[in-house]
Amino acid sequence: xxxxxxxxxxxxxxxxxxxxxxxxxxxxxxxxxxxxxxxxxxxxxxxxxxxxxxxxxxxxxxxxxxxxxxxxxxxxxxxxxxxxxxxxxxxxxxxxxxxxxxxxxxxxxxxxxxx
Numbered sequence: 001x002x003x004x005x006x007x008x009x010x011x012x013x014x015x016x017x018x019x020x021x022x023x024x025x026x027x028x029x030x031x032x033x034x035x036x037x038x039x040x041x042x043x044x045x046x047x048x049x050x051x052x053x054x055x056x057x058x059x060x061x062x063x064x065x066x067x068x069x070x071x072x073x074x075x076x077x078x079x080x081x082x083x084x085x086x087x088x089x090x091x092x093x094x095x096x097x098x099x100x101x102x103x104x105x106x107x108x109x110x111x112x113x114x115x
Contacts, residue, residue, distance in 0.1 A: 032049040032050075034049060043061050043065075044060065055073050057070070057072050069084045071095075081095075089106070
């Protein structure tokens with residue numbers, strides 16, 4: 001379980017390097033929306049930066065396009081509910097002050113949509 005959470009944190013922790021498909025960055029409502037891609041052109045992750053920090057909604061996808069994780073940052077810190085998909089399991093992680101406050105594990109029978 002901790003490995004899943006650590007992997008999710010590492011996904012958002014740094015800049016993606018060695019991409020042949022260049023990321024896009026555009027200004028929306030005074031913040032920067034960035035989208036990073038896999039070499040096959042599929043979206044790897046997408047989210048926002050404000051004042052150089054992760055801010056707002058971030059979503060990460062597997063190379064086949066299925067959702068891997070999603071959540072929200074507030075001034076560079078994870079906030080609220082984050083969701084991490086691993087095969088048929090969905091982990092719901094609640095963050096408070098960028099620290100894990102609670103974890104819930106959902107089976108595939110409880111998952112409605114993963115698009």
